[in-house]
Amino acid sequence: MKQTLLAITLALFSMTTQSQIFENTVYADLVYPGCIRAKNKARCMNNKLAQFYLQNLPKDYFEPMEQVDGKIYCYIGLNLLFDEDGNFVHTKGESASLDALDMANLTLPRMNMPKDVQNYGVSSSFRSVLRYELILDGDEVKNVFYRPLSSEEISDLMGGSELEITKVAVYPGCKGSDNSKLAQCLQQSIMDYIVENMDDRIANLPGVQESVLNIHIYLTVDPSGRPADVKVVNKHEKIREEVERVIKTLPEIEPAVGSDGSPVPLRLSFQLKYSIRYGGERH
Incomplete structure (x- = not known):
């Protein structure tokens, strides 16, 4: 029976920083x-x-x-x-x-x-x-x-020692100067990119029987704006490889800026949850 990836939900998203990204x-x-x-x-x-x-x-x-x-x-x-x-x-x-x-x-x-x-x-x-x-x-x-x-x-x-930053990393298309909104835009944009670019045939891989796939992801946006130190955790090797492949094709991101005005690495971690439909009905 054909299985398709239906949706993705962000369960956890954290950034290695002590800056006040979220107001108050x-x-x-x-x-x-x-x-x-x-x-x-x-x-x-x-x-x-x-x-x-x-x-x-x-x-x-x-x-x-x-x-x-x-x-x-x-x-x-x-x-x-x-x-x-x-x-x-x-x-x-x-x-x-x-x-x-x-x-x-x-x-x-x-x-x-x-x-x-x-x-x-x-x-x-x-x-x-x-x-x-x-x-x-x-x-x-x-x-x-x-x-x-x-x-x-x-x-x-969590990505090493925490770094003081004055501006979070900016995903292409995210605008404004409010760190909270930029962080939310960065988060949503990365999620959307992964969803749009993953091969949904992974839902039909042998051994994939779950109705919900839990995928834990750790990565760093380095000072050049590229993803680095990517780690994907899931019990299915092919799923790990596919997520890593997509992450490595992310567009260049404007790096986070430190208190001295220089680009600094920003560590991200989040959990993806894919809901799979079986034959058009939720399992």
């Missing part, structure tokens, strides 16, 4: 309940969030992404937004539809917020990466264990 947002030291007295509050928050997702996400959400020394891992990239009172608002870059991660996030406990942030009445963002080790039974996830990442590993997965 700061990267604050949020504190998870129970971590107030912890020496390393960020590590404590990571651990608490990791356990929270273990309890609130279905096992089939944890899709195999990487195999190292015989162990299978998956990663969850976080870019969570909280209001001035510490209540979860949304995941930056989320789509209009809620997936399992977004639904779980809606039940997150209230975070303890720094008083200076509360006084300004602005929202706060928490960004990190969580790693889980998987035990498989055939193709199904039988069990999931949290395996903490070091700060260096988190930094590497």
Whole structure:
């Protein structure tokens, strides 16, 4: 039965920068309940969030992404937004539809917020990466264990040390000077380009039985405006190769600009979700 790629939804999009791309947002030291007295509050928050997702996400959400020394891992990239009172608002870059991660996030406990942030009445963002080790039974996830990442590993997965920038990378056709709107345009343009240029025959590849394909993508817009350090994670090799092929044909992007006025690399990460129709009907 013929399968066709129907749609694409952005579930996660994050950029390695501390600039205020989203207005009235700061990267604050949020504190998870129970971590107030912890020496390393960020590590404590990571651990608490990791356990929270273990309890609130279905096992089939944890899709195999990487195999190292015989162990299978998956990663969850976080870019969570909280209001001035510490209540979860949304995941930056989320789509209009809620997936399992977004639904779980809606039940997150209230975070303890720094008083200076509360006084300004602005929202706060928490960004990190969580790693889980998987035990498989055939193709199904039988069990999931949290395996903490070091700060260096988190930094590497998020694109290295964070860079101060004054202007985000600009995709051809995106106009204006507002960083928030430029970032949204960059995000949408890359998504549209991938959708328009991928060969939809990949939905008919042997072994592709999912109704939704989860594809995790990491790439850097280098100082020359070209994609670099591209990493695509999906269990189907042909799908990984096709996504990499399309990304490498992206048009030249105007690079991000640092505080000294020079071009700087900008690391992007996002999750693509393809919905597949079977014989004209949603599976």
